Amino acid sequence: MNALQKFHHFFNCCIGAWHTERTYHYLDRGEVERSRTDFTIRTLTPELKEKVLADNNYPNHGVDGFLGFHLAFETVSEKGEEAGQELNMLFVPRREGPRGLEGDYLRDRAYEEDRPIVASFRFDPGSLQLVMTTTYTRVVAVDTITLLNPRLRLRQILTYQRPPHGQPLEELLLVGFGVEQKLT
Structure with missing residues (x-):
């Protein structure tokens, strides 16, 4: 398989329902938090793909070759705090x-x-690892998903203080780790 075929394989394995246990280390405040999340991933219709392009004022070159997904999740922290989102x-x-x-x-x-x-992504077809880097107003998030097999993923989340333009990421604020297991 070439890189694009492996990229499609990676996401075909990701479609479905998942459960994850995560640990977050808030380095800036010296706290550790554990949580569990249930989430589902399903493919997007061509109409929703076009909407994502339009929402981002992104040039539309036709959406046939683009991989699009709907993600819905519910998270419960060890303190009982609940959060959810769909995107x-x-x-x-x-x-x-x-x-x-x-x-x-x-x-x-x-x-x-x-x-x-x-944001930007990089996919390594050899290790089946996806790295997504998002620059927000105050922070930069580097989220890594490694597909170990079709039913098991490892997750790493690094959040940095956003540096001045052109400067490297240095001040790490949060480190998160997770094991994600496919349910269906």
Whole structure:
């Protein structure tokens, strides 16, 4: 399989219902939090893919080759706090390079800020690892999903203080880890 075929395989494995246990380390305040999340992923219709493009003022080149998904999740922290969200996302491959497939990752609703957002992704076809980097107003989130097998994923979430333009990511605020198991 080539990189694009492996990218499609990765997401075909991701469709369905999942359960995850996560641990978050808030380095800026010295706290550790555990949570569990149930989430579902389903494919988007061409109409919803076009809506995600329009919401982000992204040029529409036809959505047939773009992978689009609807994500819905419910999270309960160890303190009993509940949170949930639904959003639509679209992956637009732009180039294939030595580090794998790279492109834009669009959402109609961001996690950190309630607005449409365009981020970037990199997919390594050798390790079946997807890295999504989102620059928000105050932070930069680097979210990594590694598909170990069709029913098991590892998740890593790194959130950095947003540096001045052109400067490297240095000040790490949050580190999260999770094990995600497919239910259906």
